Amino acid sequence: xxxxxxxxxxxxxxxxxxxxxxxxxxxxxxxxxxxxxxxxxxxxxxxxxxxxxxxxxxxxxxxxxxxxxxxxxxxxxxxxxxxxxxxxxxxxxxxxxxxxxxxxxxxxxxxxxxxxxxxxxxxxxxxxxxxxxxxxxxxxxxxxxxxxxxxxxxxxxxxxxxxxxxxxxxxxxxxxxxxxxxxxxxxxxxxxxxxxxxxxxxxxxxxxxxxxxxxxxxxxxxxxxxxxxxxxxxxxxxxxxxxxxxxxxxxxxxxxxxxxxxxxxxxxxxxxxxxxxxxxxxxxxxxxxxxxxxxxxxxxxxxxxxxxxxxxxxxxxxxxxxxxxxxxxxxxxxxxxxxxxxxxxxxxxxxxxxxxxxxxxxxxxxxxxxxxxxxxxxxxxxxxxxxxxxxxxxxxxxxxxxxxxx
Numbered sequence: 273x274x275x276x277x278x279x280x281x282x283x284x285x286x287x288x289x290x291x292x293x294x295x296x297x298x299x300x301x302x303x304x305x306x307x308x309x310x311x312x313x314x315x316x317x318x319x320x321x322x323x324x325x326x327x328x329x330x331x332x333x334x335x336x337x338x339x340x341x342x343x344x345x346x347x348x349x350x351x352x353x354x355x356x357x358x359x360x361x362x363x364x365x366x367x368x369x370x371x372x373x374x375x376x377x378x379x380x381x382x383x384x385x386x387x388x389x390x391x392x393x394x395x396x397x398x399x400x401x402x403x404x405x406x407x408x409x410x411x412x413x414x415x416x417x418x419x420x421x422x423x424x425x426x427x428x429x430x431x432x433x434x435x436x437x438x439x440x441x442x443x444x445x446x447x448x449x450x451x452x453x454x455x456x457x458x459x460x461x462x463x464x465x466x467x468x469x470x471x472x473x474x475x476x477x478x479x480x481x482x483x484x485x486x487x488x489x490x491x492x493x494x495x496x497x498x499x500x501x502x503x504x505x506x507x508x509x510x511x512x513x514x515x516x517x518x519x520x521x522x523x524x525x526x527x528x529x530x531x532x533x534x535x536x537x538x539x540x541x542x543x544x545x546x547x548x549x550x551x552x553x554x555x556x557x558x559x560x561x562x563x564x565x566x567x568x569x570x571x572x573x574x575x576x577x578x579x580x581x582x583x584x585x586x587x588x589x590x591x592x593x594x595x596x597x598x599x600x601x602x603x604x605x606x607x608x609x610x611x612x613x614x615x616x617x618x619x620x621x622x623x624x625x626x627x628x629x630x631x632x633x634x635x636x637x638x639x640x641x642x643x644x645x646x647x648x649x650x651x652x653x654x655x656x657x658x659x660x661x662x663x664x665x666x667x668x669x670x671x672x673x674x675x676x677x678x
Contacts, residue, residue, distance in 0.1 A: 277439055278465035281430070283330045289323055290461060291426040292419055302327065302417070306334045313387055315372060315396040315406065318419030319534065321460030324397040327419070328368045331395070339366040344375040352382050359391045372396030373405035380407055387413045401536060421503040422461055427454035430461050431468055440472050445480040452482050456489050458532070459503070503532070507541045510584075515549040519588035526584045530577050538580060539565050545587060553593035553658035560586070591658030599651035606646070613643025636670070638677040
């Protein structure tokens with residue numbers, strides 16, 4: 273049986289990969305790895321149809337190295353054992369593993385020592401967020417590369433390349449029809465290739481028109497952004513609207529993302545917003561968001577829109593504070609700049625001079641916790657809003673007690 277056009281158009285080199293310009297191209301990391309003939313274990317993650325498998329195969333072909341392909345869901349421990357034995361025979365092998373987030377513990381226990389020794393170099397692929405879905409032991413041994421969603425121009429570039437393939441010899445198609453296929457593809461290049469191929473073979477004269485395309489695929493065209501802004505701009509619009517307390521704009525951008533069906537991106541971005549933008553002004557929003565995400569995951573689309581719409585409305589109208597993460601970023605900056613100092617002796621392990629706060633009235637006693645060189649440092653600057661208003665009062669009262677003790 274003849275292979276699909278999408279398979280035949282798979283890149284044979286990184287130079288043929290469409291999109292992912294943050295990773296591929298002059299001076300970019302994956303291109304440089306190939307150029308320097310050096311490969312490290314990595315995990316490629318992102319939405320379907322954006323080039324994970326293509327990039328993995330292109331790297332292997334560019335480097336001309338021995339490889340094997342497994343799927344973490346389908347292939348067994350025995351399959352993995354065979355790959356390891358082959359790696360021993362040839363002093364190394366590249367293992368390309370799809371659905372890497374589904375690798376169970378038994379397979380992980382077999383694979384980890386081989387990654388550690390360098391006998392196997394892993395290229396894992398997943399549509400899930402590796403920070404949430406992949407075992408930390410695997411993750412820590414791999415470089416993580418997020419693949420960005422392709423934009424309409426990327427899809428058009430791929431389609432214009434596809435119409436030159438011998439399988440579509442004699443094809444007649446205008447730019448508007450190519451653009452329509454690109455828009456109907458949902459930024460999935462593989463889907464765009466499949467739609468083009470079906471349109472070609474479903475005609476009797478090799479002429480593809482917008483009307484014929486719509487007969488094959490009559491789903492509504494969703495513009496993630498009619499002005500060419502990308503998926504991440506929609507996520508940015510969602511965050512900035514919630515931060516700006518504009519409930520209508522927030523629900524608009526949530527609707528765009530929901531129609532795309534990209535729940536994972538929604539969950540990740542809302543989780544950031546809950547702590548970056550709302551923070552101590554409404555600390556309960558974090559657990560409430562987790563409950564909404566859990567409900568959305570349980571019911572799936574289209575019902576997931578109900579808990580998501582509810583929590584986004586609440587987040588938009590919630591008081592806002594970024595004081596905690598700003599304070600923490602400043603503390604991290606001090607560490608990175610070497611501005612640390614020694615831990616005070618009285619709070620070190622088993623220090624006899626330590627004053628145990630619970631032994632004092634109000635479970636509080638004044639003593640120095642910061643290193644001497646930072647003893648007057650103030651990272652936290654509270655806002656007089658929401659729940660944080662009460663925290664500010666406590667903070668200021670404690671500061672007064674500390675000042676009195678000096």
